[in-house]
Amino acid sequence: MQSAVRKREFSKLDELADQWALTVGEYIExxxxxxxxxxxxxxxxxxxxxxxxxxxxxxxxxxxxxxTVRSGVVLAGLI
Ligand SMILES: [Zn+2]
Known part of the structure; x- marks a missing residue:
């Protein structure tokens, strides 16, 4: 089960990718x-x-x- 914090991080990552006109997968790549x-x-x-x-x-x-600005790489759990 996802914690509330992880859930919020994933939805922020989603918003971030969206702002840069990317999917989350594209952002990570x-x-x-x-x-x-x-x-x-x-x-x-x-x-x-x-x-x-x-x-x-x-x-x-x-x-x-x-x-409060967090890197998308941190949000993706890559670091
Ligand atoms: Zn702000």
Whole structure:
């Protein structure tokens, strides 16, 4: 059974891929091995995305003013 946290991470990954006009599978293929990858703000309802380091978990969200941007590679569970 998926935890609520993992569920939220997967839905954020979905939103992130969507923002970049990719499927989640395409996102992973495209960015799994890159040095800079798209990340998304984890706050509910916020769709702010930015390019971050692959292991970023606390990137700056310019919309929320909080350190809530997480790399999609982290969201995908690849790191
Ligand atoms: Zn935000």
């Amino acid at each position: 495209e960015y799994a091995l890159d040095d800079v990858v798209p990340g998304i703000c984890m706050n509910p309802g916020c769709l702010y995305t930015a390019e971050v380091e692959p292991d970023q978990r606390q990137g700056w969200c310019e919309v929320c003013g909080t350190t």
